[in-house]
Amino acid sequence: METIASHIDWAMAYLCVAEAGGFTRAAEQLGCSKAHVSKQVAQLESALGVQLLYRTTRRLTVTEAGQIYLGYCQQLRETLEAAGRAVTNVRQEVSGLLRITAPTTFGEVFLADFLLAFKQRYPAIKVDVDLSLNFRDLEADGFDLGIRSSPGQSDRLIAKPVGVRRDWLVASPALIAQVGAPTRPEQLATLPCIVNGHFRDAERWLFFLADASTSVEVCSWLKINDYQLIQKLCLQGAGFACLPRYRVEPDVQAGRLQRVMPDYDLPYFPIYLVYPYRQPQPAKVRALIDFASEWFAGQERVQVRL
Known part of the structure; x- marks a missing residue:
């Protein structure tokens, strides 16, 4: 039964024969019998449907088709050697x-x-x-x-x-108790917000609900380009803020912050x-x-x- 592995074995045997210039020397290099190498090359020629080698009692000659196939065999050998080196390098x-x-x-x-x-x-x-x-x-x-x-x-x-990357809109419980929790993005235009000055058009926040999007110019009294400081001020009730989920999720779970408008998605x-x-x-x-x-x-x- 022909398999890819069989074809690789046959191709490497043919490569060795072509480069060694004969079956006897190829068999010595491969550590097997001359008959076995001859059989492998014959199986390869049968599978390909072409003659790769002219055989006479005095010499061995590579055919035109054999020369073309030889080039691919050499590339295959180089690929296998490179793969072996890559695995060895990663391991050792x-x-x-x-x-x-x-x-x-x-x-x-x-x-x-x-x-x-x-x-x-x-x-x-x-x-x-x-x-x-x-x-x-x-x-x-x-x-x-x-x-x-x-x-x-x-x-x-x-x-x-x-x-x-994802953000959550959050605020401190104290701020929400003071000004209320918005239920629509438009309400942020009149509520205190802290914006991240690292981003272009920082005061304009975009929200998504189902297939609709809403853009709002928030009421920003403070612009900072550092998440850590924004988070600290948000915890102290300074304003609503869009902060990375990974930063604020522990605060939300502990009750130090509340997630606002959770039905709305922010850009990610x-x-x-x-x-x-x-x-x-x-x-x-x-x-x-x-x-x-x-x-x-x-x-x-x-x-x-x-």
Whole structure:
């Protein structure tokens, strides 16, 4: 019965015969009998329906079809060897320094667990982490991986989506007791709100309900570009705020904050792993990318606004 594995075995036997210049030498290299090698090549020719070799008592010649097939066999050998090296590198040679850049808010909450888990799997790795709200040029600044909310524009970068970012609208119980809880987005135009100055058009908030969307210019008395400070002020009753779910969910569960208008959704966007295109990708970087993809997939709680 012909299988892909059989064809690979036959192709490698043919490759050895063609390069060795004969069945006897090929059999010695493969560590089997001449008859076995001859049978494998004959089975391959039968499966392909072409003659690959001219055989005479004095010499062996590769046919035109055999020359074409030989090139593919050589590519197959190179691919198998490269695959073996890649697996070996991941298992045995994942070492050296990795440089990662991520938004400050993500790093404050998630990177500690991520880095400890990565270190446990790859103990020979050293990691240099940059947390910033500022854009980093991965190639110019020498970073191996960036965690971002957009794929970027460079065709020299690869962007792999691994999750989404989500926000909740929240306020302190004290503020809600004082001004009431809005039930429609339009009401936020007259209620105190804290906006994030990091985002363009920060005072305009967008809400979704079923198939309809509502945009509202909120009543903003305070603009801040730091989630941590916005959260602290929100806890103290300074205003309504849109904050990452992962930051405020513990406060909501503990009663320190209340989620407002939970039937409405706020915009959400993909989270990307972004990294420079390299061929082949260094083993340490490949290990980091694979680990990060696996880690994000296992974090059902990760609904991050970056």
